[in-house]
Structures are given as C-alpha cells and as structure tokens.
Amino acid sequence: MTMPKTSMPRRERLMSDYSDLRATTMALCDPLEPEDMVVQTMPDVSPTKWHLAHVTWFFETFVLDRSGRPYAPFNPGYHQLFNSYYQSQGKPFPRAERGFLSRPTVDDVRAYREHVDSAMLELISDSSDAVIERVASVVEVGLHHEQQHQELMLMDVKHVLAKNPLRPAYQSKPSLVNTSVPSMQWCSSTGDAVRIGNKTAEFSFDNEGPEHEVLVHPFELASRLVTVGEYLSFMAEGGYERPELWLADGWELVQRENWRSPLYWEESEDGWRVMTLTGLRPVDPGEPVCHVSYYEADAFATWAGLRLPTEFEWEYAAKGRSIAGTFLESETFHPQSIGHLGEAAEPAQLFGDVWEWTSSAYAPYPGYRPFAGNLGEYNGKFMANQMVLRGGSCVSPKSHLRETYRNFYYPQQRWMFAGIRLAR
Amino acid sequence: MTMPKTSMPRRERLMSDYSDLRATTMALCDPLEPEDMVVQTMPDVSPTKWHLAHVTWFFETFVLDRSGRPYAPFNPGYHQLFNSYYQSQGKPFPRAERGFLSRPTVDDVRAYREHVDSAMLELISDSSDAVIERVASVVEVGLHHEQQHQELMLMDVKHVLAKNPLRPAYQSKPSLVNTSVPSMQWCSSTGDAVRIGNKTAEFSFDNEGPEHEVLVHPFELASRLVTVGEYLSFMAEGGYERPELWLADGWELVQRENWRSPLYWEESEDGWRVMTLTGLRPVDPGEPVCHVSYYEADAFATWAGLRLPTEFEWEYAAKGRSIAGTFLESETFHPQSIGHLGEAAEPAQLFGDVWEWTSSAYAPYPGYRPFAGNLGEYNGKFMANQMVLRGGSCVSPKSHLRETYRNFYYPQQRWMFAGIRLAR
Amino acid sequence: MTMPKTSMPRRERLMSDYSDLRATTMALCDPLEPEDMVVQTMPDVSPTKWHLAHVTWFFETFVLDRSGRPYAPFNPGYHQLFNSYYQSQGKPFPRAERGFLSRPTVDDVRAYREHVDSAMLELISDSSDAVIERVASVVEVGLHHEQQHQELMLMDVKHVLAKNPLRPAYQSKPSLVNTSVPSMQWCSSTGDAVRIGNKTAEFSFDNEGPEHEVLVHPFELASRLVTVGEYLSFMAEGGYERPELWLADGWELVQRENWRSPLYWEESEDGWRVMTLTGLRPVDPGEPVCHVSYYEADAFATWAGLRLPTEFEWEYAAKGRSIAGTFLESETFHPQSIGHLGEAAEPAQLFGDVWEWTSSAYAPYPGYRPFAGNLGEYNGKFMANQMVLRGGSCVSPKSHLRETYRNFYYPQQRWMFAGIRLAR
C-alpha cells in the first residue's frame, strides 16, 4: 500500500514529489523523435530539449549553486544557454535563436537531467532539517515551474507538428466527439466586497497575493464555455470581416495576418478541419473553442452582445469549487465537450479544458511583493500589456491549478489552449 | 460688456463656442510656415494641415451630412482623406502616409474650414430648436474633439521641429527657470468605497462613465510631480542600464531603441539639453520631468522604492479640487516649476503641466456604453494595451479638463507631455 | 542678335551656361505649391526643395569652399543637411528622412540659391584665367549634375502627385495620343571589335571612359521601343502570373509587392489608366511602355522569345546618330508615340522618350579612373547590383545626353522613365 503523500515526512515527500514530477516530464517525451525536440517554429516556441534543460538549469542555478554544498556544474556553458530571462543571472541566450542549437543533443540533455537529479536527491536526503527548511521553498517553486513547462512543452510540440505539411500526430488516441451540448445558462452572483487572492499555507505564486478586498458588482456568468459550433456562427456572420466587432489593435492584426479562424484550423472541401495533438480531423461543434486570442474572444463577446468576465468575477464564481475537468493527466491533450450539466445552473468547466480569457489586464495586486532574491524576476516584470487567463487547460497538470491562479498572455497570442467564457 | 457665456441662450452659446474654438485652432498655426504643416516625422505624428482638415471633416461628416438640410461637400475626395479611424465611414487613408499628401495645400484647407464654418453657423442659426437639440450634443463632441487636436497639433509640431538638426523654435518666448522646488511630501488618503466616473449634466466622454463604486485602499500621494533634477539622479544611478528596474517589455525597448534619457533630451559638452517649443536649452532641474514613457515612469518609481498611483487613487485625490496649473492658454507650451507649496500637504499640480501616468490599464468601467451611432468608435475600441493618464498638460485647453477625464496612451509612447507622480 | 554660345569666350560662356541652367531648374518649380516641394513618398524620392538646395550645396562645397577666395556659407548647418552621399564631406543627413525637414522653407532655399549664384558669378567674372581654368571643370560637373537633378525632380514630383488620391496634375497640357504605330523591324549589325566609351574633348562622366575595344557579336536591334499595346498583350497572356518568364529575384518581388502592371497604372471599369504629369488618363496603346523595372523588361523579352541588348550593342548601334527624340525641353513630360518610321530599317527613338534597359551590369570599364579628389565618389562606388540604361528620357535635358552616356538603376526600381528595346 502506498502511503498518501500528505502523511509523509517533509523530506521524504519532497524527494518523492521531485522524482515523480521529473519522471512525468520525461514521459511526455516518449512519443517524440530527437528531431521533434530541436525545432523552434516561432519565437514564442521553445524546442522540447530546451525546456528539458531549462527546468533543470532552474534547480542547478537557484538550488544547487546556492546550497552551500560543493556542486560541480554539468557544463558551465549551459549557464547562459538555458537561462530563459533572468537578467540577474547574466545575459540570456537570445530567445528567438533557441532552435539554432543542435548541441547539446537530446542524449546530452538527458545526462544533464540525471546529473542534476542525483545532486538534488542527495542534497535533500543528506541535508540537515535547517537546510531543507531553507531550500524547500525554492524547490517547490522549481517543481511548479516545471509543471508550467510541461504545459509549454505540449503547446510547443503542437505548434511544431502543426507547421509540418505532413501533419504528424503526437499520439494516435482519438479525441472523443460529443456533439450534444446543453444550452448555455446564466449563473447569477450578487455583487459584494470579496476577498481576492491567496493567503493559504499551500504554495502559490507571488502574483496571487496579497489577499485583498475588491468590490464586485452584480453579474452573471455563463454556465459553460463557448463551443466550436457557436464560434462557427460568429464566423458565418462575418465575424472576421466586421471591424465594428473588434478592438482597434485586434482589427489591425486580423488584417495584417489575414486571420479567418482560430489557430490550427484549416478550410477543406469538406469544411473546417483542426490540427490536434492526435492529428488533423474535422472540427467538433460540441467541444469548447480553443486557440483563440484575446482579440477574438472579445470580438466574439461583442458579436454576442455580451462581454468577458473580469478576473475578480471569475475568482468569486470559482471560490470553493472542486478542481474538476480535463487536465494533462487525462492524456487527451484536447478540450472535451461538457456532456450534460446538472439541473441547477452552476458554472461548469471552470478548471481544465481551456484557459479562460478575462477582461483584466495583468497587474500587481495592491501591496504586491515579488518573490525574494533572484526569483523576483519570475512574475512581476511581465505586468504590462498582458491579460489574465484563469482556470487551466487540458494540458495543465491538475495539481498545478487553483482558484487564485493567474495565468497571463499577450492579447495577440493563441498557441496556448485558450477559450472563451461569457459574462454579462 | 461681454455677456458671460453661461447666461447666453443655447443657440447663441453654441455659435459663440464654435467660433471661438475654431479661431483658437487657427491661431495656433500663426507661427508656422506652410512647410511646417505638411511633414509627418513618425506614424504617430500627423501634419498640422491634416489636423486642421480632420477636425473639420468631423463636423462635415457627423453634423452637416446628417443634418437633414442640403449640404454640398467642399470636396468629395476629402471624405476618405481626412477620416482618421472611423471604419463605419469607409476605409481611412493610411495613417502612416498622411505626410505623403502635398495636396490639399494649407490654403485649400483654410478654404475647406471656411466652407464648413459657414455651413455650421448657418445650420445652427437657422434650424428649429428641435434640430438644435438633436445636433447640439454632436457639435459638443466635435468641439471637445477639436480641443484634443489642439493639443495633438502642438505635440506633433514639436516632434517635427525637434527632428530638424537646425532646431527651429515654434515661438521665441523663453520658458522661465525656477530651480528652487519644495521637497516632496506625502498626502494621505484613507481607503474607502469611492464613487468614480462622471454623472454630471456637463459634457463628458463616454469612457468616463458610468459612475460606479470602487474600493480604494489607504494610500499616500506625492505632493508634487517628479522633477528633472530627481530624474537626473535616477539616470546618474544607472537608471537606463539596470534591467532589474524595468518591466520586461520596457527593458527590451530600452535596449532596442538605445534610450538613455527622456525624449527631446540630448547630451552636450555642457550637460543635458532639451528641445522645447521655444528652442533648445539646458535642462532645468526644477521643472517637472516630461516626455517619459510608462516604462520610464514605472522604472523611476521602482528605483525610488515607490509606485505610480492607480487612476482611482488619482481621481479620489483630485475630487473637488479646482482646475489650476499651466495650460494651453498660458502659451508657455512647457511644464512649469511648482514654485512653492502651501503649508498643508495637499497634492499640487494635479491639473495641467504634464499628464500623469497611472498604473491602470485603459479598460471600460462596469456597464460602459459607447456613444450612440457612428461615434461609438470614438473611445471604446482603444481599450487594449494602453494605460490611463490623468490631469492634463501645458498644451491642454483648460476647459477641456476635469477630474474624471481619462487620457490613454501606449506604454511606449512619449511624444505627449507626460510626467510622473508617485504614490505609496 | 544672340551670339551662339560656342563662339563666346570661355569665361562668358561659363557664366551664361550657369545662369541659364540654374534658371531652368527654377522654372521647373513654377507649377508647384510650397507643399509639393516638401514631401518624400519613398526613400528613393527627395523633396523638390532638397534637390534645389543639394545642387546648390554642390557648387558651394566643391567650388566656392575651395576657390581660394573668401566665401561665407549661407548657413553652416546646410553642409550636413544637403550632402547627398559624399562620405568625404562628413556624415550625410539620412536619405530616408529628407521629407522630415520642414525647414529651410522653400523661400529660404531660394535665398540660398541666390546667395550661391551671386558668389559663383562673381567668382567666375572676377577670377584670373588661371583660376577659371582650375575651377571650370568642377563647375561643368556641377552643371551636368544639376541637369541630372532636373530629371530627378520631375521623377520625384510625379511620384508625390501620383501617391495622392486626389491625383493632382503637374501641368494641364494634354499628352497627344497616336495609336497608329509602325510594326517593329530588325536592324542588323555585323559583329566587330568596336570602340566603346568616350574620348572626346567634350565633357563626359568618368564612368564613360576610358575608351576601349569590346568584341560585339552579330546582332539585331528592334527598330523602335516596345509599346503599351505590346505590353498589354504580355499582361493578357499572364505575364505577371508565370514564374517561368521571370528572373528568380524578380518573381520574388512580383509576389511580395503584388505587381500586376507597370508603375502608375491602375485598373478601372473602363480598362487600365495611367497617372502622368498631366494627370490620370487611359493608357495609350501606341506610346512606349514606361516605368518598368529591369525584371519586367527582362520578363517581357523572355515572353517575346527575345532579349535585351547589351550596353555595347546599344552604343554600337547609336554611334554617330543625331540626338533626336522627346526631351525635357518639349515639356510633354511623357514618352511619345513614334508616329511613322522611315523606309529603311534604322533604329529610331534611341534618344529621349524612355531610358532603355540593357542586359549589362553597371561595372567599370577596363582602366577606369574615378574623377580626382572629392568627386571620386560621384559614380564609382555605385558599381554593384545596378544595371545600365542608355539613351535618355522625355525628362532628360537634351544637351545632357550622348551615345556614350551610362545611366544606372537597381533592377527593382521603376520610378524613372524606363522602357524596353528588344534585341536578338
């Protein structure tokens, strides 16, 4: 019988968490050829092997190099190569050129991971409780950081495979089709001064705090996500041709990039098809629409005479609900139809499936304090020009998510699994 | 004795307001040569004669063409040429190519203005009260719109003249130098649920409403604007070389554009000099720093261990205060030193001198409704990627400003007269 | 009775030539408004007032500043502002930003010209014969240089006016239409070792020498230029859609820029129309096709199963022929139909009307020596990536042209008056 983790002593639990999570990352690479792990198809995308190395670099840089114990880096050249954006750690290798690096090879990166894993496990098992106490919080950040990169790896591999005219699939498991969807209902909330943000003892990122009060006015939230079928209606009614539906920056982008559908859709003689991690197939009207930008989400809401929720409305509606939905662990790697809803109008699909664009710009909460030290660059410096998304997606690890979690992307980005929930 | 305007009948007041404001616009061109009025030095800048024609097009398109009375357009080709961004009015002439238009000439544009002015004054004087009632609100928008362009004309002419190595001055009046500045003090506010936005009978833009409650936490606001002298200290301590002070997008910009100072500053053997509308001269440590981007304002605040106010904090602090400061009417066209403050710590310089960057992204207020009809594009479609500025500047007409007024610019822009007020 | 210039004494002739040519330049500006003279519609285009000042700068810099006589520059700031590309004279003002300069105004530039003209005429009239001897050759280069800019002024004004949706005309004189064109005939030349280049006592540019022998193989040259009608056939047969007709770089450009016709053509319901210096009008099938790039000329020849001549073939065919055709002096500012040819098949239209693309890359002749001193940059440094054009155009001054004259442009450029003569 496996002992439940929560009852393990801290040291053992940390070692177990570390080992499990690192193994999960490698397992995601099983369907990939070495060639798949090298390619970078746009500046936002990183090669798989870069992700594998970067999350390892994180532990090396922020734990091992600072542990007080002797540690020999696997390769000193990696320090610059796998620094993503930490200016405090020297000038990072240019992001747009990560796909220029054929070396280290995938096997080299595997060896790098093993080198660091040994050192990490040795550190945790051999250190005094005081040292554990000191490093545990950084290790924890490192684990949550690696979970973020598990999601990024799948987003990026999808982009790489989709760019290829041969349309290779990441895995062959078909995604289920369920065209019957319950009609959208409205879940009312009375406004209030509500507590927003995290103050639990559990791990959370710095940008989730401090907890504070926000005045939320009465609102209604849609009971489910917007479906592909509903989005097809928007398209059929000239959604991509009517400037009055769009924010000015969005319309400019639609014109410049000639957008006519969500990312990964392509028109064929038999109608719209969509590239998924299980290959190219017809779009399913019943599943949540995915891979839309903020501009598309906003234009859709305008077309519908509705709006997107604020992040505070979303968090208020999600408060206390269980983390249920489609996550990385399901291995479907695609958002799923909701099936049917219960009788009472309760918001469903809040977690998993697709990240939900909110109308809130990503900004610090009142009294926001970045993580101490070198990790201060983790979140705060991105608090401009980005919008908050909430809830998580079908490629997010379930344990990574919570009601206070704030994800953020630029309004033009759409290679993440992002969809639409309406409010009014 | 001139009758105060407020006691005039509505029709007469409208005619008087219209004539005065249109004359003010033309008076701003007095120091300019025709050549100065043609040039466009970056896509954000428009030629003076384009401004003169566009504000006229506004009355022609939204008032005269819809008045129900016969109206012969001055030149049908102008309909596309001087449409700024109203997609409902057809495809606007490309913004970045406004400086490609040598025709209509400045004299042609003067004739266009006279043609429209005659028709406007005739319309107002000859129409029934019912018609006046119907058009008055659009005329009012048109007048406030032209005030905005009075400010833009001076911003743009400054850019044109400053790009010229001969450094021509718009006017010769010297700006006063007052190096003695009172020390910055902190004005405390207790938090509260405060009413934000406009609900008066007076004119306001759609983006200032609806009035609604916002929870403002206790805060302190600086008693005056940040000075050039304080900004020089930031620069001297490596402000432009330390990535840890900057938002990521800002740092990227600083590197790419090689920013080392505010816009219009240049280094000489005798120290920093600044280009103003009265020519090139040494910087004055006592005057408010101006022509900084949001990124620079934010980096300065980070360096100082402080922050920028939210737009709600700003409005709360400004509530009920009189509109005092340096405005367009002073004809200094440059922000002025504060001189001395009263004994009590009250926030000064809230209006005029320089627009004050807030940390609030430009977003709709809850329940926001755009202007009806074709003017719906006026404000709403820009509610992405921009930040709110408050208060007004030395090139804003005084009557254009109020405590609920929301200006907005992209965080990278700095050719407007924008400065810094700190909060904590 | 006017004394023929050739019998004048050298000093008087130089003064007369100088005055006449400078006056011709100003006369070309008569139809222009100040606004027309400021605008730059692409980096290749310069504002008229820049041309007026630059040719003046040439005399100031290369004659007056070096004359040995005291000379006070009109404005020291002009030295950088109106330097086109002479690195020996300091860093030129950026070419693409010439349209950013509102000052000096057109009137300022007129005064600059008068200042320099006075000094020049005084220098010539008052100097010793020895000094005249020394400066005369540079003055002569300056005059030929200004003739080149007369042509450029008209090319550039055409581009400025054509960019304007109002389609203003430079002058109202209609261009004649003559749709009857004689059929193309072939003029044979037996190959030979021929003398190429200039060795006369008359003025020529450095790139026309030294005279040398080139082996020209037997060839045939078309008796006239390719007409608009013939070019319309090329277009009708998919000329712009068939990659096999195009050089690879040309095809890439056609795709990227979406070229579908020569420059200044636009399709209307009534067929193709063309913008000219006398306004927009239907294309005339009988007139020479104009404003085509090298790529278009080459693709047309490939489509016709023919080729372009080399510059040596062209010069060989032109040797000894009189300079007849349509030039600047005709004030038509547009290439003219040939009307009828004589009975014998002799190549017509060799001079004037349109510059003729040759298949020769612009390269130095064996033993080429640049002009001495600062003028060494005049021609030689452009001998890469450009193609030679021969003959002259309807906006070239007649006295500027000769059989050895080598004009040169990049293969993608087409705002000059360039057309097609075929060979086989």
Added chain:
Amino acid sequence: MTMPKTSMPRRERLMSDYSDLRATTMALCDPLEPEDMVVQTMPDVSPTKWHLAHVTWFFETFVLDRSGRPYAPFNPGYHQLFNSYYQSQGKPFPRAERGFLSRPTVDDVRAYREHVDSAMLELISDSSDAVIERVASVVEVGLHHEQQHQELMLMDVKHVLAKNPLRPAYQSKPSLVNTSVPSMQWCSSTGDAVRIGNKTAEFSFDNEGPEHEVLVHPFELASRLVTVGEYLSFMAEGGYERPELWLADGWELVQRENWRSPLYWEESEDGWRVMTLTGLRPVDPGEPVCHVSYYEADAFATWAGLRLPTEFEWEYAAKGRSIAGTFLESETFHPQSIGHLGEAAEPAQLFGDVWEWTSSAYAPYPGYRPFAGNLGEYNGKFMANQMVLRGGSCVSPKSHLRETYRNFYYPQQRWMFAGIRLAR
C-alpha cells in the same frame, strides 16, 4: 584489380558513379548527430537532412517519374517538401522554413534515399540502351547537382556549429599551420581575343556555354591568394572604418551589420580566433583569407591599389592548367597555406582552397540556352544581382571543378568558402 572507370561500359560506369557519389554524401554525415541535421540558422542555410532528401527528390522527380517505368513515390508529400525552387514542379515549401520540419526524421530520409537508390539502380541496369541514352544526361546532371550539395552541406553545417556558443567541432583533425608564405608575384598575360566557355564532350553546366570569343586586355594576375596576414593589415589600417574603400552598398551593409572581420572570426584577449570545421583556434596568417563577401574582397583590393580579375581573365589564366589544390577529398575542410611556389611566376592555387571572387556580374554568355525542359530553371533564372566566383574550394569535390566552371553568389554572402585573388 579495379577497372578504371573510363574504360567501363556506359551503363556500368553510370551505376558505379551513382553508387559512389551517393555513398560519399552519406559519409559526410558520419560525424553528425541527428540534431545537427535538423537545424537552419539562417535562410541561406538548409538542414543536412533537407539536403539529403532534396538531392534524392531530384532523381525521383526528373528521372524516375519520367522514366516511362512504373515507380511508386516513397511519400507523395515529399514532392512539395523537397522541391528547392522549381516553379514548374509546383509551389516549393518556403525556403526560410526548412528548419521547421522535424519530420521526416533522419532515419526516414535514409529510408527515402535507399528507396530511390534501389529504383535508380534497377532502372539503369534493366533499361534498354535507348532508355539509358535518354536518361543518362539527366542522371549526370543529378550527380553534379549532388556534388554541389555536398559542398553546401559542409558550408551549412559549419554555420550551424559556429552559431552555437559551445563551439562544437565537426571533426577533430587539426588543420596544419604554415606561417611561411612566398611573396606575391605578378603573372602577366598579353591581351587577346580568347575563347571563353565550354565546348568539350564532357559534362558542363548550361551556363558555361556557348563557347565564344571575348576580348581580354593585357593584365597581370597575382601568383597566389590573399592571406590572412595581409587581410589583418587591411583591418589594422582601418579597412572596416573607411567608407572611401567600399562600394556604397557594401558600406551600408558594414554599418548595418557592424561587420569588423570576415565571417567566423571573433576577437579574444589573445587576438583573433576563427571557427573552423575542426573547432575554434587562432587565425593563421599564412593561410588564405576565407569567408569574405564580394564587398570585402573589393574593398581589400581598393585598399591595396589593385583590383579583382574579371571572370574572363581568370579563365584565360587557368586555361590548360591541372586541377591541383585542396579539395573535399583531402578532408581538411579548410583552405591551406600555399607552402612555396616554383621559381617561375605561375598563378598557383587557382583550383580548390577558396572560391575566388571575380569582378564579373553573373550573366548569360551570348547565345546562352538553358537546359531543355524542367531543368531550364537550374541556372538561368539566377542571372541577376550575383557575381561570378571561379576555381573551387576545399569543400568542393575535385571532379566537380574545371576551368570553365562558373559559381555565383550575391555580393553580400560569405558563408561559402570564398577568398581573394588580385589582378592589375
């Protein structure tokens, strides 16, 4: 005992040539990891596996698909994927995105090669003499084509490895250092009307013909290539900072790209170092300078008061000389010092080591006819904007070279092994 190939019957010789050359290509990949074969570091570079597939596509498309015998393509999707630039074969996959393709994998490409090799060898061994006669010339083009790609593979791999801060080496064999170099001497040629181009029965490319007479004036050619030591002198005397040495387009490029040395050089505390296929090491003053653009070659010649030869002068000087030098077969993959010259001043190093820039633009010879049919796109469409290089390099297969061979690159390119020979 191996039968010399020339005495083999045609069919056997073709099979033997085919097998040998295809094996050579694969052998060049022995030192590479799969990851090295995927990456594209600039648009000019192609991934190794793309080269391997493209040369195979060439045989599939131009031989097997047209052989009249049944042939099942390995994968129909490859037809577009591995088309380089043949518009007649449909729209090629975008060149700049070749590095986006993770699939087919290297192993897939190996299988593709084997599939095509079987079919090719079967075709040759089983076909009638008449069929052999028909296909042999295309097979021959295919083999010479693959030799070109052998050179390209090494050029491209060098670029990929050099972009990597870890500086991986392709192979470890050290390149020899020989700092003693004989002084440059001048080899005189009297001018003449000389026969240029190929008319032998042996294979040559279409651009080498037809043979024709060119008048070559008396000239002198340097007895050896310009060395690194000589190039260091150019650099020491401000070669990269003096605009008067450069063609205008070259100077613009030097400024924009901040060039300060040949490609692959980097400055260290111990002086200049150079990246080679055997790793990073100090520059060797005695070896030929390599990886310079046409602009650098021309600027060097101008600095030296000399010039580059025309391609006709080069061919005239090379006529009848044996193909001696450093080629691909030496496996040094780097140009070698000349060691010593014979007593008589004869031009040495004409073949191999580095391609020699000539001052001749790449243009068709008089009467040029492209290869018939689909191969017509092979050479002709590139005859604009490029310059001719002669002689071959240390990564050219020896049997690929001859005195009439014309290589061509854009004047700004320098990732090929190109160097400098002077003339006067």
